[in-house]
Amino acid sequence: MRYIANPYQCPVTRTMSIIGGKWKPIILNCIGDKSLRFGKLNQLIPAISNKVLSGELKELEDLALIERREFNELLPRVEYRLTKSGQSLIPLLHELANWGNTNLAKKLENAIK
Numbered sequence: 001m002r003y004i005a006n007p008y009q010c011p012v013t014r015t016m017s018i019i020g021g022k023w024k025p026i027i028l029n030c031i032g033d034k035s036l037r038f039g040k041l042n043q044l045i046p047a048i049s050n051k052v053l054s055g056e057l058k059e060l061e062d063l064a065l066i067e068r069r070e071f072n073e074l075l076p077r078v079e080y081r082l083t084k085s086g087q088s089l090i091p092l093l094h095e096l097a098n099w100g101n102t103n104l105a106k107k108l109e110n111a112i113k
Helices: 011-019 024-031 038-044 050-062 090-112
Strands: 066-071 077-082
Touching: 011 024, 024 038, 024 050, 024 066, 024 077, 024 090, 038 050, 038 077, 050 066
Parallel strands: none
Antiparallel strands: 066 077
């Protein structure tokens, strides 16, 4: 491992500055390989407020990780889906989940002993 004088030259730091935070990984993982409407995302993540969800979706769209698709129908609707760049994050998110499950299980085992 080499020393990096500017942390923003570190690929991990740059990646975490894009997808880090409390909600972005959860939103990306919820969308996965589907197209979801705002209301469905809100159901899947009940702890997030409408305002925060809206802001996070806008940021993910600006980062080109999701795309917003509007349907001009009698009752207009909007769906969100991952772009190719967003889809490339899914294996990483699954690995993070696996790591969390493994380490949570170890922590629980140690607490029981």
